[in-house]
Amino acid sequence: MAWLWELGPREQRACAACIGGWALDAMDVQLYSFVIPALMMIWGISRSQAGLLGTAALLLSALGGWVAGWFADRYGRVRTLQLAILWFACFTFLSGLAQNFTQLFIARALMGFGFGGEWAAGAVLLGEVIRPEHRGKALGLMQAGWAVGWGAAALLYAFFFSVLPASTAWRILFLVGIAPALLVFWVRRYVEEAPVYVLSRTHSEARGANPSFFEIFRPPLLRVSLLGGLMGTGAQGGYYAVTTWLPTYLRTERGLSVLDSAGYLAVSIAGSFCGYLTAGFVADRIGRRLTFLVFALGAATIVVTYTMIPFGSWAMLVLGFPLGFFASGVFSAMGPFFTEHFPTRVRGVGQGFAYNAGRATGALFPTLVGILSRTMPLGEAIGLFAGIAYVTMAAAAFLLPETRGKILSA
Secondary structure: OHHHHHOOHHHHHHHHHHHHHHHHHHHHHHHHHHHHHHHHHHOOOOHHHHHHHHHHHHHHHHHHHHHHHHHHHHHOHHHHHHHHHHHHHHHHHHHOOOOOHHHHHHHHHHHHHHHHHHHHHHHHHHHHHOOHHHHHHHHHHHHHHHHHHHHHHHHHHHHHHHHOOHHHHHHHHHHHHHHHHHHHHHHHHHOOOOHHHHHHHHHHHHHOOOOOOOHHHOOOHHHHHHHHHHHHHHHHHHHHHHHHHHHHHHHHOOOOOHHHHHHHHHHHHHHHHHHHHHHHHHHHHHOHHHHHHHHHHHHHHHHHHHHHOOOOHHHHHHHHHHHHHHHHHOOOOHHHHHHHHOOHHHHHHHHHHHHHHHHHHHOHHHHHHHHHOOOOOHHHHHHHHHHHHHHHHHHHHOOOOOOOOOOOOO
């Protein structure tokens, strides 16, 4: 981590803002995975309906990422980051006030819109601000913020569900999701735009040529957009198939209590944090594509093993670490890879589309797992969809050129 001290003040403040925003975003998103068993018990919703709630948020996050990417190209990365954080925090809070399935569906779907926008703005901002030799490590550190937020959600879940009845605890979990809104005040005051973006925007305004939604669908960017979306589909589909259903799998098929399942999740979250950091470091050393291959194949192997082979409790506890390590590490090189493939004038919309188009398609996986679990054990359904997703990601990554060390231009 010594490289952090080489960064200038602008780089360090951007790191703090993007890491903090992504961690708080993760907390708000992952809260839902912990309340699924309570909602199934209290409201009597089915696994398919529970998967639909998760899918709705992910589908709207794809649209939010694309829109936010365009907004970031047009009006600035920092301004977009502030709006996205405020948006997802408010709708997480409103989720806690829902009185029925329909109201919760609307609140979670709209929360997803801001969720997608936060990554689109934050990853582009950080990719542009950080110098090339540390870009992978910085975006890996930002992705590690997801594990911190996931861990915070797990701790809040363990606490509230231990001291309060489930009918109250699930609402309190969502209500505390308003906390990220406080970060907006700090971002507004201390975080600056990247010079390369400011220069590019000045050139666009001088020519009267504002960035377009659809420029990324014309050659030579079309191939990058489509393959990037396929990469995102594999990474997001595998990840959400696992994380959306893992607490339910541990509670219903493994018979673990609230505190026991939180302990198993803690091991996976620790592995997730280490995976994000390691993959970012590796991406700057051996390149983006080879990092994708190593982590995607590792994730496919571990997920299938974890969910389809009936291990004892101790073996599952140990395997939780590599499960989190590989399933999360696949994301660390994705931010810098997309940043280096798209030109500055459309980097926001390009990166927002590629990452979040994958999320839109991958968003179907939680619902498909829920549907398939009607006819097979939940663990097998998770392993099947996740394994296919990670193999798809590895194949798509190798159809794009390597970009490690690329210097960005206006």
